Each structure stands twice: as structure tokens, then as C-alpha cells.
Amino acid sequence: MDEVTGMVARQYEAYAYPQPFTDLAAQVADGYFEYGNPANYAALLWPEGRPAAKQRPLSILAAGCGTVQAAYLAYTNRGAAVWGVDLSEASLAHERYLQERHGLANLRLFRGDLRQVQEIGTTFDCIVCSGVLHHLADPDEGLRALAGVLAPDGAMTLMLYGATARTGVYMLQDALRRLQVPQTTDGVAFARRLVEQLPERHFARWYLAGAAELRHDAAFVDTFLHPQDRAYTVPQVLDFLERNGLAFGGWVDNAHYYPDAALARYSPEVRSAVAALPAREQWAVVEMLTQNLGMHMLAARRADHCRPGAAPDLASPGWQGLVPHRVPGLKRAPSPPAHAPTYTRGSQGFELGPGQAALLDSIDGSRRIGELLALPALAHVPADTREGLTREFLAQMWRLGHLHFARGAA
Numbered sequence: 116m117d118e119v120t121g122m123v124a125r126q127y128e129a130y131a132y133p134q135p136f137t138d139l140a141a142q143v144a145d146g147y148f149e150y151g152n153p154a155n156y157a158a159l160l161w162p163e164g165r166p167a168a169k170q171r172p173l174s175i176l177a178a179g180c181g182t183v184q185a186a187y188l189a190y191t192n193r194g195a196a197v198w199g200v201d202l203s204e205a206s207l208a209h210e211r212y213l214q215e216r217h218g219l220a221n222l223r224l225f226r227g228d229l230r231q232v233q234e235i236g237t238t239f240d241c242i243v244c245s246g247v248l249h250h251l252a253d254p255d256e257g258l259r260a261l262a263g264v265l266a267p268d269g270a271m272t273l274m275l276y277g278a279t280a281r282t283g284v285y286m287l288q289d290a291l292r293r294l295q296v297p298q299t300t301d302g303v304a305f306a307r308r309l310v311e312q313l314p315e316r317h318f319a320r321w322y323l324a325g326a327a328e329l330r331h332d333a334a335f336v337d338t339f340l341h342p343q344d345r346a347y348t349v350p351q352v353l354d355f356l357e358r359n360g361l362a363f364g365g366w367v368d369n370a371h372y373y374p375d376a377a378l379a380r381y382s383p384e385v386r387s388a389v390a391a392l393p394a395r396e397q398w399a400v401v402e403m404l405t406q407n408l409g410m411h412m413l414a415a416r417r418a419d420h421c422r423p424g425a426a427p428d429l430a431s432p433g434w435q436g437l438v439p440h441r442v443p444g445l446k447r448a449p450s451p452p453a454h455a456p457t458y459t460r461g462s463q464g465f466e467l468g469p470g471q472a473a474l475l476d477s478i479d480g481s482r483r484i485g486e487l488l489a490l491p492a493l494a495h496v497p498a499d500t501r502e503g504l505t506r507e508f509l510a511q512m513w514r515l516g517h518l519h520f521a522r523g524a525a
């Protein structure tokens with residue numbers, strides 16, 4: 116094991132991540148979900164339709180699974196075969212605990228380096244790798260290893276640290292490294308005391324305010340005392356994928372990348388100037404104008420097999436055959452009958468008129484746009500304007516991150 120991998124492995128042995136929970140059933144019943152889980156995000160992963168035609172179960176790899184992710188994927192994808200790989204035995208021990216507790220016969224766990232994942236001897240329809248590649252000395256090497264075991268029609272979800280929001284984190288990491296603060300109980304206590312004394316204007320303040328998990332030592336060490344970590348801007352994420360044989364497949368949550376929600380505090384003048392740019396430029400500009408992306412979550416495909424467009428083609432002649440899918444977390448809030456229907460997702464909240472509400476409520480992951488256009492609630496809208504309004508509404512819901520689109524029931 117090389118020196119960097121050794122240091123990383125020792126950290127996650129002593130501070131297994133994330134802070135584990137003991138009952139997956141209770142967590143999932145309580146609304147817990149993980150981004151990129153194919154059970155919820157198949158439309159993002161496979162907009163052309165899930166590789167369900169295969170006569171075998173979906174194969175899923177959690178690369179650098181930590182304490183929970185592999186068991187969570189096995190629990191929420193009972194029909195799939197799930198593999199979890201991690202350097203840390205402490206993390207795998209908790210995965211095993213969850214496996215036994217929930218009877219997850221579809222889960223296999225391996226201790227090892229994801230760069231040797233081909234030794235498992237199979238390819239995967241879906242690879243989830245969140246919060247891992249940016250801890251490798253050479254993240255490209257790790258990504259190429261994963262791309263090498265992705266099935267031709269497979270899909271990957273990655274979470275990579277975002278550079279802008281973590282600027283202050285790297286300043287603190289640098290200071291704590293120079294102070295030689297160790298990853299020990301005393302070292303963590305010292306670093307916590309130091310963080311409490313940061314001036315109001317320190318670049319890490321904003322990050323600290325938004326990361327509730329930092330109360331757990333594993334997350335605190337992971338953030339401020341990590342021996343190896345780097346972060347990416349939007350253009351760097353795209354370049355990282357493309358130089359390693361992958362094609363960008365979409366953001367898990369468009370709300371952070373399109374001006375509609377992300378630039379809500381800016382004037383219509385600024386928002387429309389940004390919206391007029393090509394998609395990749397919009398994402399890059401939005402990131403620089405918001406500086407609030409501590410992580411990038413995205414889907415990727417094998418570039419030699421599939422190059423998804425930047426947006427669903429709602430202008431194509433076949434657009435009515437697309438199936439919209441709601442993303443997890445989108446809820447209609449209870450509201451009095453006289454009040455406009457209100458929806459929430461994360462920090463977003465919005466009201467809709469009765470026609471649009473009926474449209475959104477009817478999206479169930481199986482109805483095609485053509486069927487939605489025939490809803491009785493839209494019958495009062497003249498036929499010649501109904502299509503245009505529906506197209507624009509669905510495109511906006513997609514830019515706000517509330518919907519993904521697939522050909523067929525993903």
C-alpha cells in the first residue's frame with residue numbers, strides 16, 4: 116500500500132465514516148435516501164430506459180462504501196446484487212452488522228483498494244462512488260479503474276468535493292497540518308477549540324454553519340484533519356470525466372446549477388444573461404456567483420457507449436413519449452383548500468396554480484407526457500397553447516431539480 120493510501124486507510128479505521136446508524140428500516144421509513152440510488156434515480160442514470168431487459172439482476176458497486184452505503188443500496192434494491200468495497204475494516208464491520216440485521220443476502224463486501232476492483236471479476240450496471248475519489252493521490256487512476264468495470268450500458272454516480280465552498284476548509288487544513296495536529300482525541304479537541312475562535316470573516320465560517328454533521332468526530336476529522344483531499348470546480352469536474360473516458364450524464368440536483376433557483380437573489384437581468392449561455396457555461400458561472408457548492412453530485416456514462424444530451428429533448432417530435440419522474444424529497448405540503456397548492460423540496464418551496472399542480476401530482480414515473488396532456492384538469496386550456504405551456508413548465512421543473520425524464524418507465 117502506498118503512503119497516501121496508508122494514511123487514508125488509517126484515518127477511516129480510526130474514524131469510520133459516516134457516523135453509522137443501526138436500523139436501516141427505521142431510517143428509510145423516516146425518509147432517508149442517498150443521492151444516486153438507482154431505486155430513486157433510474158431516470159437520471161438511464162434516460163434511455165433502465166437496463167431491465169437483462170435477464171439477470173442489476174449489479175451495483177458501492178466503491179468506498181463507508182459504514183452504511185452498501186447495506187443501504189442492498190436494502191433498497193433487494194432484487195439487485197450489491198458489492199461494497201472499502202479500505203476500512205471498521206467501516207465494513209458496520210456494513211456487516213446492517214447486513215445481518217436486515218438479512219441482506221444480496222450484499223457482498225470486500226476489503227481492498229477500489230483501484231483493484233477488477234479483481235472482483237465482474238462488471239457493474241451501476242457504480243456509486245461518493246466522497247472517495249478526491250481522497251486518492253491520483254483520482255484519475257481511481258476513476259479509470261471504475262470506468263473499466265462499468266458495463267457498456269452502465270451508469271455511475273459520483274460525489275466530488277466542490278472547490279468554492281471549501282476554500283476556507285483548505286485554509287484550515289493547511290494551518291492544522293503545519294501545526295502537526297494529529298488525528299487523535301486530543302488533536303480533535305484542540306482543532307475544535309481552534310475552530311471556535313475563528314473570526315467572523317474567516318472563509319470557513321459559512322461552511323461550518325451549514326455542516327451539522329461536524330458535531331461527529333468522524334466528520335470533523337474527515338473535513339479538517341484529512342491527509343489527502345482535493346476539490347473541483349464545474350469545468351474541472353467535466354474535464355475529469357472526459358479525460359478518463361466518461362460522458363457527463365447530468366447533475367443529481369439541477370437546482371444548484373441553473374439560474375432559476377440558484378440565482379434567485381440576482382435580478383432578472385442577471386438571470387436571463389446567464390440563462391442565455393450554453394449549459395456548461397451556465398453551470399460554471401452559477402458556481403462562481405453562488406460559491407455554495409461544497410460537493411458536486413452527478414451521473415456519468417461510458418463515453419464509448421452513450422453521450423447523453425445536456426438537457427431532456429423537450430423540443431423533439433417525440434417529446435410526448437418521455438416519462439417525467441419526480442425526485443425523492445419533493446412533497447406537496449398540506450394547505451387549506453382555498454390556498455394555492457404548495458410544494459417543498461429541501462430548502463426550496465413554491466406554489467402552483469391548479470392546472471400545474473394537477474400535472475405535477477399526476478407524475479408517477481409511468482405516465483408519458485402525452486397522457487399528462489390529456490388530463491381533465493388541463494381541458495380548459497386551449498389545445499394550441501396547452502403543449503407549449505406544458506413543455507415550458509416541465510423544462511422549468513427539470514431546471515429546478517424536481518424532475519428527471521426517461522424514455523419509458525425507468
Ligand SMILES: C[S@@+](CC[C@H](N)C(=O)[O-])C[C@H]1O[C@@H](n2cnc3c(N)ncnc32)[C@H](O)[C@@H]1O
Pocket residue numbers: 120123124127132133178179180181182183184200201202203206227228229230244245246247250251337
Ligand atoms: C468519506 S467516506 C465516504 C463513504 C461513503 N461512500 C458515503 O458516501 O457515505 C470515504 C470512504 O472511502 C474509503 N476509501 C478511500 N480511499 C479508498 C480506496 N482507494 N479504495 C477503497 N476505499 C477507499 C474510505 O475508507 C472511506 O470509508
